[in-house]
Amino acid sequence: KYQKLVKDYPQAKDRENALYNTARLLEALQRYNEAAAAFLRFADAYPKSEEAPKAQFVAAVVYEKTQDWNKQIGALNEFVQKFSKDTKQTELVVEAKKRIGDAYDKLNKDKDAIKAWESAADEFDRRALKPETSPIAAEAAAYSRFQLAEVVFADFDKMKIAGSGKALENSLKNKKESVKKVNAAYDLVVKYKRVEWTLAAFYRKGYALERFAQAVLETPVPPEVKRLGDEAVVTYQDMLATQTVALEDKAVENYAATIAEARKARISNEWTKKTLEALNRFRPKDYPVLKEPKVLIEGDGTFSDGTVGTIDGEKERAAAQKLKSEDEK
Secondary structure, X not given: OHHHHHHHOOOXXXXXXXXXXXXXXXXXXXXXXXXXXXHHHHHHHOOOOOOHHHHHHHHHHXXXXXXXXXXXXXXXHHHHHHHOOOHHHHXXXXXXXXXXXXXXXXXXXXXXXXXXXXXXXXXXXXXXXXXXXXXXXXXXXXXXXXXXXXXXXXXXXXXXXXXXXXXXXXXXXXXXXXXXHHHHHHHHHHOOOOHHHHHHHHHHHHHHHHHHHHHHHOOOOOHHHHOOOHHHHHHHHHHHHHXXXXXXXXHHHHHHHHHHHHHHHOOOOHHHHHHHHHHHHHOOOOOOOOOOOOOOOOOOOOOOOOOOOOOOHHHXXXXXXXXXXXXXX
């Protein structure tokens, strides 16, 4: 009926709503390509409508559901072109650029993804937005900065410390300079005040130092040291071990700061879990890791045969409720 109204009554006052409702119903029916086309048609037909920006953006989201990354990129770029000057759409412009980066990432177009993420974060900064008043844009900017920092981290992690003489010295120097770049990249995430990405950045800074320590420890003994005999080799390895311990101590400081920030924000997520696991490796007594609780209770709270012995009736229900409460805690 909506489609008939749109087709047969181009001047009808309800034609705008009919076209928008058509798009919504097509999406609900999971006819995603048709839905996206209908949303785009609405945005083109009624560019001055308050729903036009939303329709254009939702079309891109619908294409994401079909994993048609190229069409999603096209719809998002069109959104940015049409509505970047509309102050009401500022947050979605930043979000759109971030999603463009994600879509390029899915297509394994790394350079295009990096460019889009940079554009998203820079857009937030250029417009002097505030995390408190623009949370959607702040989330997109923080995420984008984190993804950019991950690229810097990956380049750092590939670097090896090897060689002999001046070559060995230079490779160690380059690794040290690279870890500074990693820290600087993750520091850019914090200003957007998104707790999840702040914790992620803190963790990765500690992990970078841990990886640096591992690289130092794995440095092969140079030929000129080997020629000096076993005692020289042991002395060299002791020197590497000393540097490793210093780096690991610094990593622990970063991990501890991450946990402190998480506790202050009263948040627990994948990054706090990784941080606690890292701390447990270095300081097991100070940071014990609890095992994941085994879920014995499903559905109506009854036990399968053999799980418990002679519990029945009210006792069984009480025991089930107690275990369920403990698992939730």
